């Protein structure tokens with residue numbers, strides 16, 4: 001086996017094992033050896049790893065992990081439906097302190113008040129800035145007609161703040177406070193959606209990713225849950241409410257497709273929340289709720305849909321929810337807002353331009369411009385000709401008039417002379433007009 005060393009003469013060099021192939025993007029690794037001539041050292045190069053764009057996802061991954069993530073979730077539902085408990089269970093934190101620790105002065109608000117709590121959560125080195133927006137007071141009053149209004153105002157004010165940041169000269173530090181997901185808690189009545197639920201969801205669905213949840217599902221039997229879900233879905237379809245559905249991707253593998261289908265089949269998620277650890281009859285320590293008749297396990301897919309909800313919200317579709325908020329919900333809101341402010345979109349910027357058609361259009365426009373200029377010049381020319389003709393006609397008439405005048409004068413002169421001639425011939429003296437001779441002006445043709 002023989003190795004060869006090639007020098008290109010411009011400082012580049014490549015080592016070719018067996019003289020067969022060249023390697024680029026490599027680094028020198030082995031100590032230099034001598035060539036046959038014994039002058040130039042052989043640089044042995046070795047590939048340190050895979051060189052190609054297939055590594056791009058890893059770069060994105062590293063960058064995202066360094067930057068951390070931001071996620072804002074809103075919880076809407078009547079009080080006591082287990083919203084705080086579910087959030088604590090979902091993100092495995094005590095974001096909401098236990099209610100017994102709250103001071104007695106912590107009274108119910110008299111209107112729907114919006115509260116938000118943020119926490120930095122870290123899991124396997126990945127940082128997540130989680131913000132939960134709570135809506136205490138929603139649906140708690142005798143008249144709940146406008147309960148949804150403060151919620152919508154809050155969502156829109158977050159869009160406003162984002163739009164304002166986008167319009168700044170310096171957009172380096174945009175803070176995204178928009179709501180990425182809205183968990184809508186439905187009371188486990190077993191009937192169907194209440195009018196307040198329908199109205200609120202109708203108001204919300206165009207502004208947030210709506211995820212309906214049947215709260216405290218452990219209070220219903222499996223059959224009741226199935227029937228309740230069917231009725232809720234029918235109501236949602238009837239009222240044309242859009243709930244969040246993950247978009248299907250064409251090149252997704254079978255496992256991912258099956259997972260997406262399974263998650264979709266569980267909507268609305270019937271969940272049980274508990275941040276307490278209890279012991280099962282078989283001695284396992286689980287997060288759940290202990291009843292005299294047994295233990296409901298939060299993380300057991302046979303007991304409730306909590307795992308699927310977490311899968312959707314955290315594991316599989318968190319980025320999808322953020323993207324959908326930005327690309328669809330915010331974009332639609334922004335368009336409407338700008339139009340309402342009188343900003344008009346120039347639709348020609350979206351037109352695809354075919355260079356041949358463009359040249360043809362420009363040629364037609366140019367020809368039209370030339371034709372217009374020509375017509376204008378013709379008009380000016382005609383006008384000038386008419387003016388000149390009028391002037392010539394006028395001087396012709398003047399000449400004729402003078403000619404006539406002179407002719408008459410000459411005729412008169414001729415007649416006078418003939419008269420004189422006749423008198424002289426008849427021997428009659430000339431009239432005394434001789435003495436009163438008038439000075440005749442000399443005849444001058446062409447002068448006025």
Ligand SMILES: Nc1nc2c(ncn2[C@@H]2O[C@H](COP(=O)(O)OP(=O)(O)OP(=O)(O)O)[C@@H](O)[C@H]2O)c(=O)[nH]1
Nearest residue numbers: 078079080081082083084085216217218271272273
């Ligand atoms: N049976 C049952 N009870 C639950 C569940 N989740 C929470 N609870 C209980 O319901 C009560 C109210 O729970 P919270 O989490 O404070 O409810 P909330 O919706 O945050 O209430 P507000 O803060 O008043 O809006 C507590 O006693 C919880 O232990 C559940 O899934 N099933």
